[in-house]
Amino acid sequence: MALKSSNNLSGVPLWYPGGSSYVGQWWGKPHSFTFEETFLFRCAVAVYELTTILPSPYNGIHHITSLGTLAGVTGEHAKGKAIDIAAVFFKDNGFVIVDWYDGPFTGAARLVHRRRYLALEAVWRRFFSYIDNRYDPKHQNHWHGDTVNPYDANGAPIFNCPANPKGCRRSCWFIQEAWNQIWRYIPGNLSVAPAVKRTGEWDASAKKALSQGIARANKAALVPGTIVMNRGDWWPKFCLATAKIGIQSGLTPYF
Numbered sequence: 014m015a016l017k018s019s020n021n022l023s024g025v026p027l028w029y030p031g032g033s034s035y036v037g038q039w040w041g042k043p044h045s046f047t048f049e050e051t052f053l054f055r056c057a058v059a060v061y062e063l064t065t066i067l068p069s070p071y072n073g074i075h076h077i078t079s080l081g082t083l084a085g086v087t088g089e090h091a092k093g094k095a096i097d098i099a100a101v102f103f104k105d106n107g108f109v110i111v112d113w114y115d116g117p118f119t120g121a122a123r124l125v126h127r128r129r130y131l132a133l134e135a136v137w138r139r140f141f142s143y144i145d146n147r148y149d150p151k152h153q154n155h156w157h158g159d160t161v162n163p164y165d166a167n168g169a170p171i172f173n174c175p176a177n178p179k180g181c182r183r184s185c186w187f188i189q190e191a192w193n194q195i196w197r198y199i200p201g202n203l204s205v206a207p208a209v210k211r212t213g214e215w216d217a218s219a220k221k222a223l224s225q226g227i228a229r230a231n232k233a234a235l236v237p238g239t240i241v242m243n244r245g246d247w248w249p250k251f252c253l254a255t256a257k258i259g260i261q262s263g264l265t266p267y268f
């Protein structure tokens with residue numbers, strides 16, 4: 014395993030928490046992190062993709078605040094094959110601070126911040142086959158991404174509910190929140206649909222959120238072709254559509 018140190022991902026600076034600006038510790042300070050080499054490349058491609066779908070009003074990414082990569086004695090972090098992401102700061106139009114998902118915002122500002130959070134998680138899900146998100150009490154202030162779950166022949170993560178209950182629950186939370194905060198409002202010419210229960214289980218609520226979300230993603234035509242469940246590429250396509258509409262609607266609330 015070759016380890017490599019980097020202070021950026023695809024040119025986007027990496028910072029570590031600590032500092033005293035208006036957003037306190039999450040703004041952070043420039044920092045180098047140690048990655049396993051192939052995992053570093055995967056992280057860089059994920060950030061590159063995020064930069065390519067970011068609408069121009071954000072004016073690019075100022076920096077990403079990470080809680081770490083190589084850490085501990087067991088698990089993927091011990092190999093430098095996991096990353097903890099606490100915040101993403103855009104050059105214009107604000108940021109996503111994972112800790113603030115339920116934090117200081119209310120009303121439209123909370124909706125906008127949550128949409129950005131979910132859009133970013135959708136991008137991570139196209140590259141990391143396992144994600145810890147806010148479903149898990151230990152991950153209220155950061156995403157954990159690694160590669161322990163299977164990938165398809167094209168190198169894309171496979172949607173693996175209900176085969177992997179731990180990873181599946183986080184995926185279901187993501188799907189249910191993507192519906193509740195993003196898809197049920199759009200495309201904008203449709204009426205706002207009811208929210209589903211945020212259970213974090215592969216149950217009727219998650220299946221409804223997913224099928225209705227896919228229907229609206231197809232209507233919005235955010236990816237080439239049509240998203241058809243059980244075709245090999247449906248999960249990365251759904252994540253890309255969620256990332257695109259999430260980051261766009263994180264600029265302009267649909268009310």
Ligand SMILES: [Zn+2]
Pocket residue numbers: 090095096097156157158
């Ligand atoms: Zn982690």
